Structures are given as structure tokens and as C-alpha cells.
Amino acid sequence: MNNDEKLNNENKAGAEEYSLNDDRRVKTLSPGALVVRRFLRNRVAVTGLVILIAMALFSFVGGLITPYKEDQLFYRYDHQNKQYAAVKENTELRYVTASKDSFPSVAQAKFVLARKTGKESFDAKGKTFTYKEEAEEFYVIYSEESEEPVGFATYDIVSSSVSDAEVPFLLQYEILKALLNGQDEFEYEGETYSVSEDGGVTKGEEEVAYASSYIVQAIMSDVFLTRSFKEELVSSIKDGKTDFAFTDEDGTEAEYTVSFDAATNSYSVLQTVETKVFDKYHTPTREHWLGTDRNGMDMLTRLMYGGRVSLYIGFIVVIIETVLGVIMGGISGYFGGWVDNLIMRLVDIFYCIPSMPIIIILGAAMDALRVDPQIRMLYLMLILGFLGWPSIARLVRGQILSLREQEFMTATESSGIRVSRRIFRHLIPNVIPQLIVTMTMSLGSTILTEATLSFLGLGVKFPFASWGNIINDVNDTYVLTNFWFIWIPAGVCLLATVLAFNLVGDGLRDAFDPKMKR
Amino acid sequence: MKKYIAKRLLTSVFILILVAFLIYVLMRCLPTSYLEQVARQKSMQPGSKSFEEWMAQLSATYGMDKGIIPGFIAWCGKAIRGDFGDSWKWTVPVIEKFNDSVWISFVMGGIAFILELLIAIPLGIIAATKQYTKVDYTITVVALACFSLPTFFFASLLKLVFSVKLGWFDLGGLVGRNYEQLSSAAQLADKAHHLVLPIVTLVVINIGYLMRYTRTNMLEVLNADYIRTARAKGLSEKKVIYHHAFRNTLIPLVTMLGSSLPGLFSGALITETLYSIPGIGYVSYQSMISGDIPFSMFYLVFLAILTLLGNLIADILYAVVDPRVRIA
Numbered sequence: 001m002n003n004d005e006k007l008n009n010e011n012k013a014g015a016e017e018y019s020l021n022d023d024r025r026v027k028t029l030s031p032g033a034l035v036v037r038r039f040l041r042n043r044v045a046v047t048g049l050v051i052l053i054a055m056a057l058f059s060f061v062g063g064l065i066t067p068y069k070e071d072q073l074f075y076r077y078d079h080q081n082k083q084y085a086a087v088k089e090n091t092e093l094r095y096v097t098a099s100k101d102s103f104p105s106v107a108q109a110k111f112v113l114a115r116k117t118g119k120e121s122f123d124a125k126g127k128t129f130t131y132k133e134e135a136e137e138f139y140v141i142y143s144e145e146s147e148e149p150v151g152f153a154t155y156d157i158v159s160s161s162v163s164d165a166e167v168p169f170l171l172q173y174e175i176l177k178a179l180l181n182g183q184d185e186f187e188y189e190g191e192t193y194s195v196s197e198d199g200g201v202t203k204g205e206e207e208v209a210y211a212s213s214y215i216v217q218a219i220m221s222d223v224f225l226t227r228s229f230k231e232e233l234v235s236s237i238k239d240g241k242t243d244f245a246f247t248d249e250d251g252t253e254a255e256y257t258v259s260f261d262a263a264t265n266s267y268s269v270l271q272t273v274e275t276k277v278f279d280k281y282h283t284p285t286r287e288h289w290l291g292t293d294r295n296g297m298d299m300l301t302r303l304m305y306g307g308r309v310s311l312y313i314g315f316i317v318v319i320i321e322t323v324l325g326v327i328m329g330g331i332s333g334y335f336g337g338w339v340d341n342l343i344m345r346l347v348d349i350f351y352c353i354p355s356m357p358i359i360i361i362l363g364a365a366m367d368a369l370r371v372d373p374q375i376r377m378l379y380l381m382l383i384l385g386f387l388g389w390p391s392i393a394r395l396v397r398g399q400i401l402s403l404r405e406q407e408f409m410t411a412t413e414s415s416g417i418r419v420s421r422r423i424f425r426h427l428i429p430n431v432i433p434q435l436i437v438t439m440t441m442s443l444g445s446t447i448l449t450e451a452t453l454s455f456l457g458l459g460v461k462f463p464f465a466s467w468g469n470i471i472n473d474v475n476d477t478y479v480l481t482n483f484w485f486i487w488i489p490a491g492v493c494l495l496a497t498v499l500a501f502n503l504v505g506d507g508l509r510d511a512f513d514p515k516m517k518r
Numbered sequence: 519m520k521k522y523i524a525k526r527l528l529t530s531v532f533i534l535i536l537v538a539f540l541i542y543v544l545m546r547c548l549p550t551s552y553l554e555q556v557a558r559q560k561s562m563q564p565g566s567k568s569f570e571e572w573m574a575q576l577s578a579t580y581g582m583d584k585g586i587i588p589g590f591i592a593w594c595g596k597a598i599r600g601d602f603g604d605s606w607k608w609t610v611p612v613i614e615k616f617n618d619s620v621w622i623s624f625v626m627g628g629i630a631f632i633l634e635l636l637i638a639i640p641l642g643i644i645a646a647t648k649q650y651t652k653v654d655y656t657i658t659v660v661a662l663a664c665f666s667l668p669t670f671f672f673a674s675l676l677k678l679v680f681s682v683k684l685g686w687f688d689l690g691g692l693v694g695r696n697y698e699q700l701s702s703a704a705q706l707a708d709k710a711h712h713l714v715l716p717i718v719t720l721v722v723i724n725i726g727y728l729m730r731y732t733r734t735n736m737l738e739v740l741n742a743d744y745i746r747t748a749r750a751k752g753l754s755e756k757k758v759i760y761h762h763a764f765r766n767t768l769i770p771l772v773t774m775l776g777s778s779l780p781g782l783f784s785g786a787l788i789t790e791t792l793y794s795i796p797g798i799g800y801v802s803y804q805s806m807i808s809g810d811i812p813f814s815m816f817y818l819v820f821l822a823i824l825t826l827l828g829n830l831i832a833d834i835l836y837a838v839v840d841p842r843v844r845i846a
Binding site: 351354357 | 529533534536537540541544545548655658659662663665666667668669670671674675677678682689787788791802803806807808809814817818821822825826829
């Protein structure tokens with residue numbers, strides 16, 4: 001037979017149909033592969049699986065990709081109004097005295113009386129004073145002891161244009177006298193000063209002082225208010241404006257708001273200052289896709305880390321309860337008798353313990369003890385796991401009770417395999433399908449429980465994020481109403497994850513069930 | 519049957535005592551309680567006794583100075599006579615506070631329960647009869663979604679939509695602002711109005727489980743041989759489903775529903791707290807987080823009793839409803 005013929009024959013054989021009872025017609029699949037196929041045929045379950053994979057990627061890979069850290073704070077500059085100055089229009093006579101005791105307040109009172117009664121002189125503290133109205137509403141008081149005035153009373157106030165220091169008394173006197181009498185110039189200590197109509201006083205080219213009936217005082221002692229500032233402020237107040245912008249000599253611009261306080265009959269000037277604050281509840285932007293939360297942390301990043309925490313807690317709790325449940329249920333189902341009875345009563349007791357209230361009480365106690373958030377998370381997992389094992393124990397026991405009567409168990413017994421090996425090597429694997437379904441479902445419910453606790457503020461605590469404690473912000477009605485981006489994404493993540501676990505669990509149950517018909 | 523019930527009752531009492539003991543131990547071991555808060559406050563007052571002295575006095579007043587086992591026996595002795603002590607937080611006898619709050623929870627739970635039945639059972643049956651159709655998939659996914667909904671998230675959504683955006687309901691509370699001025703009929707209407715959102719929440723959260731339970735059991739029945747027989751006899755589909763299948767589905771359904779009846783008294787802790795409805799759930803939540811031992815102790819034991827009662831009802835109903843179950 002040459003090669004060509006051989007090839008031809010093989011081709012013929014390949015093209016030939018197998019006879020009907022030929023084994024090669026039957027494609028064999030392992031039970032595992034059958035389960036996978038049945039699972040993949042279930043579109044709803046596959047959707048669930050896709051959601052789960054997406055959530056896992058989002059939480060675990062997302063946390064690596066995101067440029068921010070879990071507890072990185074963001075700041076922004078906020079405009080805050082600070083008390084800057086107070087302005088008062090002077091509507092009463094103000095007294096300026098030459099020296100501290102030259103014109104005491106008793107004398108001031110006597111002066112008011114004298115002015116009203118029209119007397120030209122008055123006595124106070126054993127001294128006799130006389131007064132003279134040197135210009136309109138400008139009263140100068142002299143004492144009998146000296147030629148120089150001891151004080152004067154007027155509505156206008158003289159302040160220095162250069163510094164905070166007080167203008168010498170006599171200079172003030174001269175300025176006011178000149179101003180109120182309408183003079184352009186006056187002489188003081190041998191130098192000539194000129195006075196302008198708006199109250200400015202210049203010596204040569206330089207401005208030294210000014211007079212005005214408005215008192216402008218800085219609130220903080222280290223602030224010096226320049227004359228131009230005061231004048232612009234006063235003119236804007238006269239115009240009845242409430243906003244006022246001023247650029248000082250250095251070119252720094254600042255904005256001010258003026259408000260009138262009727263009680264003290266004065267204006268208070270608030271300076272709008274930029275202050276660094278936490279960038280909280282910022283609406284979504286290009287930098288923060290889901291905005292920032294109440295502490296000024298990036299919401300999307302918190303969501304990713306929250307997913308990690310939720311999934312970690314879910315898995316660890318389910319592992320704890322499965323291990324406990326399988327051991328207890330296995331022992332109970334295999335041995336039966338008093339061991340079974342004891343364990344089942346224990347299960348009854350655990351079933352009876354109201355788990356949610358117990359966890360709430362323990363959470364409140366941990367709050368009071370100020371347990372470290374990380375240790376608290378560990379306790380939470382242990383408590384949830386410890387309270388959750390009975391249902392798994394019951395499931396395992398029920399399965400084992402029916403399995404141990406079967407022939408393969410008699411076979412293991414007769415071949416003298418160790419008891420522990422018989423339970424864990426031959427019985428438990430037969431329970432695995434149901435176990436996987438239950439575990440998947442209880443992953444969902446554990447995540448839900450953890451989220452509820454964290455929502456109540458009794459589960460995972462700041463600085464750790466969890467989907468539950470992210471939604472916790474919604475307790476503040478303002479957040480509920482105005483900041484959807486704080487709580488809706490976390491809620492959607494939570495719902496999607498729990499739903500996906502349930503869908504997958506449901507799909508697995510159908511896939512494992514060989515009786516299923518399609 | 520009587521013997522069986524008596525045996526079950528005995529076991530239940532035994533379990534209850536053990537559970538109560540566990541809860542008592544837990545409550546006594548709690549590091550902080552309301553008493554300490556009170557003692558701390560009192561010792562802060564000028565010219566007062568020291569914290570330790572106040573603590574000792576308060577402990578003696580409230581019977582907290584005994585050891586755990588004598589304390590538990592004393593508690594049991596009083597509890598059997600219906601005396602659960604005075605609530606520390608609410609400063610009234612525990613039973614009185616319980617009576618004040620349990621009925622609103624019961625009404626809320628009862629209405630929600632009836633609505634659940636009316637919605638979930640028909641939907642479950644439809645899903646089962648139309649297995650693997652679009653209707654079935656939709657119902658299954660909706661049921662699972664309800665089942666997976668976090669209560670607090672759903673309640674917040676409802677509040678956002680119906681209270682904030684539409685302004686139909688108040689954000690929380692049982693009565694409105696001008697409740698006192700209303701006539702008694704209007705007062706009732708006001709309360710009903712405030713209960714709408716909590717009841718909707720309860721129904722949606724609980725409906726999923728019932729829907730799935732109905733569907734699963736109905737499917738099991740539909741696959742049974744006697745249904746095939748009924749169809750083979752040429753009965754109409756309607757008769758097969760509602761006469762033969764549904765009545766058999768009722769067995770597990772009635773058992774399950776019966777066992778959940780006692781739960782109506784347990785209150786909805788999360789929902790009531792979210793909507794500030796002063797039912798038993800809300801009241802006990804407040805008590806628990808403020809360390810009110812007498813009230814928490816009472817509430818936890820009460821919940822345990824309800825669970826045991828539920829199990830007992832389930833077992834008895836199972837035997838009553840299904841004639842095939844005979845208890846020796």
C-alpha cells in the first residue's frame with residue numbers, strides 16, 4: 001500500500017459516519033464540566049458572575065489604579081467673611097484732651113450742662129473752665145491755669161495718614177480750626193500745613209493727617225487702615241452700597257461686605273478672605289468623578305476601598321461559618337446519638353439567639369470602649385461568623401444523614417479508613433454542591449448585614465471605608481436631599497453585589513441539580 | 519400528637535432558659551451600661567458622692583450587685599411573674615413601654631404581611647407555571663433584587679423621591695406637626711399617612727423571599743407524578759394548577775406563614791429606626807445602644823420566645839395541614 005492510498009483510506013474513514021452504537025459518537029463530559037455548561041447556559045446567572053467580576057476588579061484593581069489614597073484629604077480655598085473693620089458716623093460730640101487729666105470726664109459733663117444753659121464757664125474738680133465756639137460745632141475748652149486749650153469737642157476726628165500713632169493734640173486743634181473755619185492753610189510749630197476741603201492735611205507735598213466725621217476702626221490690632229481705604233469705604237457707605245472692593249498700594253485686591261447694625265448704629269465691614277478648608281461634598285468633577293465626601297476624601301476611591309472591605313468581610317465571615325458548620329454538622333451527622341443530640345440542641349440555641357440585636361449591643365459596647373477600628377473589624381468578622389454557623393451545620397448534618405447509609409460508606413468502613421478521613425474525604429465532598437450554593441447566598445447576606453451595621457455606625461468605622469458607612473451620611477437630611485453622589489453609587493454597588501451573589505448562587509443550584517429539566 | 523406537643527414545649531422551655539442565661543451573661547459582662555452613665559453624671563454634681571459610691575448604690579437598687587447566677591435566678595423569678603423591672607432609659611416599667619410601642623409595630627407588620635401575601639403568592643405561582651419564560655425570569659430577578667435590597671438604601675431612596683422631591687410624605691415620625699389639633703378620624707388618617715412609606719419598605723424587602731419560596735414549592739409540585747396524571751386525565755390547565763397543584767403548594771406555604779406570625783410582634787428594627795416610628799423595634803434599638811439592661815434583656819428574651827413559638831407553630835401546622843405527616 002503506498003502512501004497515497006493510505007491517506008485516501010484515512011480520509012474515507014474520517015468522512016464515514018460512525019455506526020449508531022459506536023462509543024465515539026458520544027461526547028463524554030465530566031460531571032464538573034456538565035455543571036459548568038449548565039451554569040453557562042443560564043444567562044441570568046452569567047450576568048451575575050459578570051457583575052461579580054466587575055465588582056472585584058473595581059474594588060481590588062481599582063484601588064491600585066486610582067491616583068488617590070483611601071484616606072487622602074482634599075482641600076479647597078473658600079471665601080470666608082472675617083470681621084475687618086467697624087465704621088461709625090459720629091453723631092455725638094467727641095472730646096479730645098491735651099493730656100490725660102487736663103479735661104476730666106466730670107468736666108465734660110459740666111461742659112454739656114453749661115452749653116445747654118448758655119453759660120460761658122463752668123467749675124469742675126475745683127477748677128474753672130471756659131469754653132469758646134471757635135467754629136461751628138467746634139468747642140474749645142480753656143482752663144484758668146493756662147493759655148493753651150485743655151481740650152475740645154467736635155464731631156470730626158483727626159487721624160494720622162502715616163501711622164497708627166495719635167496726632168499731637170495741638171496739631172489736631174489747629175487742623176480742625178482751619179478746616180471748620182474754611183481756611184486753606186495754617187502754621188504749626190513753624191511749618192505750614194495746607195488743608196483741603198475733604199479734610200486732608202498736607203505738609204509740603206506729603207499728606208500727614210485727615211479729618212472726618214466717620215470713625216473707622218480696625219477690628220484686629222495689627223491692621224493699619226490707610227486713609228485712602230477709609231475714604232473709599234466711607235464714600236461707598238455714603239452711596240449706600242453693601243459691596244466694596246479695594247486695591248491697596250501693593251496691588252492686592254480684597255473684597256469687603258458692609259452691613260449696617262441698627263442696634264449700635266454702626267457699620268461692620270467684613271473682609272472676604274480665602275481660607276483653606278476641607279473640600280467636602282464637592283460635586284463630581286474631572287478630578288473627582290464622584291465628588292468628595294464629608295471629610296473631603298475622593299468618593300470614587302472610598303467606594304473602591306469600601307468594596308474591598310465589604311468583600312473581605314463577606315469572605316472571611318463565610319469561611320469562618322463554613323468551617324465551624326462543616327465540622328459541627330459533620331460530627332453530628334456521622335456519629336448520631338448523644339453527640340448529634342447535643343450539637344443539635346446547641347444549634348437550636350444559636351438559632352434562637354436574636355443575632356442582629358446582639359451585634360448591635362456589642363457594637364454599642366465597642367463604641368463605649370473606643371476599640372481601635374481595625375481590631376473592631378476583626379471582632380465584627382468573628383461575631384458574624386460565630387453567629388452564622390448553625391444553618392450550615394444543619395445542612396451538612398442533613399446531607400450526611402442520608403449519605404452515610406449508602407453503599408460507598410459501607411465500603412469505606414470495611415476497608416478500614418480512619419473516621420476523620422471518612423467524614424472529610426468521603427462524606428463532605430458529597431455535600432460540597434449544596435455547600436457552595438449556601439456559601440454564595442450567605443456571602444450576599446453577610447455583606448448586607450455588615451452594610452446595615454456600618455450604616456447604623458456600629459460596624460466598620462472611619463477611617464476605613466465600607467459601602468454601609470459611606471451611605472451612613474444620608475442620615476443627614478441635607479445630604480439626602482442635595483448630594484446624590486454621596487450615597488446612591490454606594491447603594492447601587494451594594495445592591496449589585498448582593499444581587500449578583502444571589503443570582504450566581506441560584507444559577508449554581510440549578511446547575512448542580514441533575515434532576516433539572518430544560 | 520399531645521405527647522409530641524408536650525415534648526416540643528418542654529424542649530423549647532429548656533432552650534429558652536439557656537438562651538436567656540446566655541443573654542443575661544452577655545448583658546452583665548458588658549463593660550459599660552446606662553448605670554455608669556448615670557453614676558458618672560451624678561458624681562459630677564458639686565458636693566456629690568464619688569463615682570464608685572454612686573455605682574454601688576445604683577447597682578444595689580437595680581439588683582446588679584449580685585453574682586451572675588444568683589442574679590439570673592432572681593431575674594427569672596421576677597420574669598415568670600411578668601415583672602421585668604423598670605426601664606432605665608424610658609424610666610417606666612419595661613412592660614408598660616412594651617405595651618406602648620408593640621401595637622404600632624404589629625399593625626405595621628400585619629398590614630405589610632397581608633400585602634406581601636397578596637402580591638408574592640400570585641406572582642410566585644405565575645412564575646412557576648411559566649417556568650423558563652421571560653415572565654419567569656423577570657419575576658425571579660425582581661424577587662432576588664428585592665431580597666438583595668439593603669433596607670436603609672431603599673428607605674433613603676423612597677424618602678428622596680416621595681418625601682423630598684414629591685413632598686407627599688413626611689421624612690419620619692408617626693404623627694404630623696398639627697396632630698393634636700385634628701379630630702380623632704383625622705388623627706387616624708394622619709397616622710396611616712405616615713405609615714405608608716414604612717409599609718412599602720417592609721413589603722418590598724420581604725416580598726422577594728416569599729415569592730421565591732412559592733415558586734420553588736410550586737415547581738416541585740408541578741413536577742410530581744399526580745400532576746402528570748391529572749393532565750393525562752385531560753383536565754383543563756386551570757384545574758390542574760389551581761385545584762391540584764396549588765392546594766399541595768399550600769402545605770409548605772401555610773407552614774412557613776404560620777411560623778412567621780409571631781414575628782409580627784418583633785418589630786422592624788431597621789425600618790422603624792429609619793422612619794422614626796416609635797414601635798418596638800425603634801424603642802429597643804434606642805434602649806440597646808444606651809445600655810438599658812432591663813429593656814434589652816426583655817426584648818432579647820421576647821425575640822427568643824417568638825422564634826421558638828414560630829418553630830413550634832411550624833411543626834404543628836405541618837402535621838395539621840398535611841395528612842401524610844403523622845406523628846407517632
